[in-house]
Amino acid sequence: MKICDYCRTAIYWDDESALRAGNKSLDLPLSARFKVGASGKLKKESFRVLGRLVYAHDTGTWNEWYVEMQDGSILWLSEDEGELFLEKPFTLTGPVPPFDDLKPGMEIALGPKIGVVEEIGEARCIGGEGEIPFQVEIGETYRYADGAGQDGSFSFGLEYDAGTGAPRAFIGRILELKSAKSSPEDKTAPESRVGLIIRCPSCGKPYEGARVSTTEMVVCEACGAGLDLTEAQAKVVGKNEDPEPLFTFPVGTPLTFDKVQYEVMGRLLYDEQEGTKHYRTFEYVLYNPDAGYLWLSEERGHFTLSSPFHGSVAIPPGIKPKQKVRVGQDTFKFYEQGTQSLKWVDGALPWRAVVGESTHYVHLVKPPECIDREKTGREIELFRGRYVSPEEMQAAVPKGRRIPSRGGVYSCQPYIPYASLVGLWKIACVFLILNVLLLTYSCTSEKKTAVLHEKITYDQYSKEHLTQPFAIKQDGTILRLAGHAPLKNSWLALDFAVVNAGESVVSEFSGDASYYYGTDSDGSWSEGSSNFSSYFKIKKAGTYKLLVHATGGSGINGPPMKEPIQISLYSDVTISWYFFIPLILAGLMTFAEPLGRLIFEARRWQQVAEDDDDD
Secondary structure: OEEOOOOOEEEEEOOOOOEEEEEEOOOOOOOOOOOOOOEEEEOOEEEEEEEEEEEEEOOEEEEEEEEEEOOOOEEEEEEEOOEEEEEEEEOOOOOOOOHHHOOOOOEEEEOOEEEEEEEEEEEEEEEEEEEOOOOOOOOOEEEEEEEEEOOOOOEEEEEEOOOOOOEEEEEEEEEOHHHEEEOOOOOOOOOOOOOOOEEOOOOOOEEOOOOOOOOOEEEOOOOOEEEEOOOOOOEEEEEOOOOOOOOOOOOOOEEEEOOEEEEEEEEEEEEEEEOOEEEEEEEEEEEEOOOEEEEEEEEOOEEEEEEEEOOOOOOOOOOOOOOEEEEOOEEEEEEEEEEEEEEEEEEEEOOOOOOOOEEEEEEEEEOOEEEEEEEEOOEEEEEEEEEEOHHHHHHHOOOOOOOOOOOOOOOOOOOOOOHHHHHHHHHHHHHHHHHHHHHHHHHHOOOOEEEEEEEEOHHHHOOOEEOOOEEEOOOOEEEEEEEEOOOOOEEEEEEEEEEEOOOOEEEEEEEEEEEEEEEEOOEEEEEEEOEEEEEEEEOOOEEEEEEEEEEEEEOOOEOOOOOOEEEEEEEOOOOHHHHHHHHHHHHHHHOHHHHHHHHHHHHHHHHHHHHHHHO
């Protein structure tokens, strides 16, 4: 098949007869990337462009370039919404579902490989150019299904014959835009704007905004009508009825990400209603001639940057927030799903977007990454994105333009602790380690030298008793008093005084002990202790005695049991519990940063958790 370069008529060569003329091809837009007759490279493989066919479907058009590789093989290079697919015919070794049984997201066997159906529809050939290695009727409509492998490692297409219903299969790989280039002298130079005049059929005003060779739809700036550009003349497919929303970026705004400058080509506003609440998402379609398209989403001052990807994302029925979902080798968490409606669109888009159409979405997160699965009609699209920090977003916009402040915590927003919390956490860790070492040292280095052992009877301590003298050799000595009484359902209250050689009291302190036990319906029980202890300090070296006085009782108000007490005094002791207070405080301080993270995560999931509770 050959398209006449002069009159655009399709000419066929029939082996049994002479040339046959067919329908006339529409005038096709110039491509910024390829041109019939151009040569170039697909990665390291040379190719030459033989011809092109253009197909129209429900939401736009796509190009199929027929290229001859350096080894003489003919391959199909499809260009659709800024993505490239290099495919060749594939012989099916087993049955595939009939067209009417296909559903988006369905897995089908393609020989040893498993493919996932992404798009189902009907396409009409609207024209072509150059040489085509088979016959295609201009205006012919056929049914098709496109998809990719479960891991996105390959692409495939199925074309169903209108007469027999049997499919033809094509399989290949997905290419990056920058990996396929034509020689500069042979291709049409990339254009950021196309000069062909488009006049709005609704109001008659010419469209003067930006568009590129892959633009499928523009919106009239005067009346808000959406203009489908896939036919010979622009056709109105929808209209903005609401007032223009307060977009942050006008169409034409340059934005720079990863050192690549993009231009805002189109803008969309999506609305999701839950009861009386409305959730609005602004979306900007960004374009760069060499890098293709990116999607910038804005919600409550938060921004994410996404691009299409291919693969399988299986969402089980009844899924709940935080439930894990495998995506290739990665694990994401389910955040939410719902249906959003397109409320506004303007600028130039690589697909046909109609105000009022609904999209069902599933949102997965692995901060700072996210995945969105969107289903519109009979097409499923996957987008993988990342959170854009305020600093990166501010650096991306032109100087002098301010981005809006953020509200709340976004679904894939990464947790970045405050510098003060990080500093506090580091200091707390140092103090925690230091006090653990001091506590360990105080427990292991204690000598515990005995300076007094004495048994005191009830008759002695009930009338006040002075112990035997004990000597203190160093000023500021800390002593530990340890005592025991054989208590049985009784108690003791003890008062102590340190008396010097001149019989003057230099220090006073007290202590108590109680011990009760018994049985009840739950068995045996006990509480309290027969032991008691106290620390005290003697400022000056010398000889001292301990004055002891105690009272006691049994039961609640019973008489004293007259138990003897045994006391001991020890020097060379350390008060280990002194380190417990700073140890506890330092331990609590180490939880400041994890607590901040916990609060942040609670805020992240609060909205969907509340929605899930309502359900």
